[in-house]
Amino acid sequence: MSTLSVQNISVAFGGLRALRDVSFTVEPGQIFAIIGPNGAGKSTIFNAISRIYDVAGGAIRFGDRDLLTLRPDQVVQSGIARTFQNIELFEKATVLQNLLVGCHGRMQRNLLAEFLFLPAVRRGELAARRKVEEVLDLLDLQHLRSERVADLPYGARKNVELARALCAGPKLLLLDEPASGLNPEETTDMSFWLKDIKEELGVTILMVEHDMNLVGRTADRVLALANGEVVAEGTVAQVQADRRVQDAYLGGAA
Numbered sequence: 313m314s315t316l317s318v319q320n321i322s323v324a325f326g327g328l329r330a331l332r333d334v335s336f337t338v339e340p341g342q343i344f345a346i347i348g349p350n351g352a353g354k355s356t357i358f359n360a361i362s363r364i365y366d367v368a369g370g371a372i373r374f375g376d377r378d379l380l381t382l383r384p385d386q387v388v389q390s391g392i393a394r395t396f397q398n399i400e401l402f403e404k405a406t407v408l409q410n411l412l413v414g415c416h417g418r419m420q421r422n423l424l425a426e427f428l429f430l431p432a433v434r435r436g437e438l439a440a441r442r443k444v445e446e447v448l449d450l451l452d453l454q455h456l457r458s459e460r461v462a463d464l465p466y467g468a469r470k471n472v473e474l475a476r477a478l479c480a481g482p483k484l485l486l487l488d489e490p491a492s493g494l495n496p497e498e499t500t501d502m503s504f505w506l507k508d509i510k511e512e513l514g515v516t517i518l519m520v521e522h523d524m525n526l527v528g529r530t531a532d533r534v535l536a537l538a539n540g541e542v543v544a545e546g547t548v549a550q551v552q553a554d555r556r557v558q559d560a561y562l563g564g565a566a
């Protein structure tokens with residue numbers, strides 16, 4: 313089981329400090345939510361963990377690995393998968409094809425072995441297919457497996473993106489606004505999926521979310537950010553009651 317430890321990280325874009333001295337720890341098996349007004353720096357944290365943005369100072373560790381020494385693809389290999397604010401799927405491909413791509417994202421490639429379709433490659437393919445079936449069952453997507461993603465309603469596409477990330481077999485899932493664009497009923501469904509992922513697959517979840525309904529239903533811990541700095545951390549109730557968090561929202565755009 314791996315703990316994600318973010319210690320004193322700062323990220324700057326020219327003169328703009330998007331993150332300043334941010335620290336938090338996500339324990340294995342937790343659902344950990346990052347909240348904060350628009351522009352607070354929430355997505356920047358994800359991009360720092362994914363090694364898309366460079367960090368000026370501090371440390372990010374996942375289990376015994378120092379993520380700041382890894383490339384973005386090596387971060388995925390270490391067991392971290394993510395979804396995006398704007399759904400990123402192959403629109404013209406089916407649900408099944410998208411999920412198989414999700415599995416292959418984490419498999420080690422050896423082109424000669426694949427060309428010769430050696431036993432190790434066959435075993436890998438079988439494992440990928442089993443993983444896809446497990447995820448289709450878990451997220452209740454079997455009936456959509458042969459549908460083209462482009463033909464699905466938004467809520468279903470959001471679920472497929474979650475499924476694709478799970479097919480990589482992550483230990484840690486980074487979810488960027490899983491409830492955005494969902495209606496209240498779909499948001500309730502999403503809260504059940506997240507709890508199933510945590511309880512049945514044992515996957516740790518770090519999510520950025522504006523929807524306090526989803527956060528309240530699922531999060532074990534919450535970190536509140538404003539202007540790139542940590543304002544509060546605690547349970548949902550503790551963070552919601554924190555005066556500094558209320559002030560940050562009143563002063564912010566959310």
Ligand SMILES: Nc1ncnc2c1ncn2[C@@H]1O[C@H](COP(=O)(O)OP(=O)(O)OP(=O)(O)O)[C@@H](O)[C@H]1O
Nearest residue numbers: 325328329330348349350351352353354355356357
């Ligand atoms: N690639 C970039 N180049 C320049 N500035 C950036 C970049 N990425 C983020 N920023 C700036 O960093 C700050 C934090 O942005 P970030 O997207 O992390 O906020 P957020 O909390 O995720 O906001 P939202 O809730 O609106 O998605 C903002 O001022 C943003 O304009």
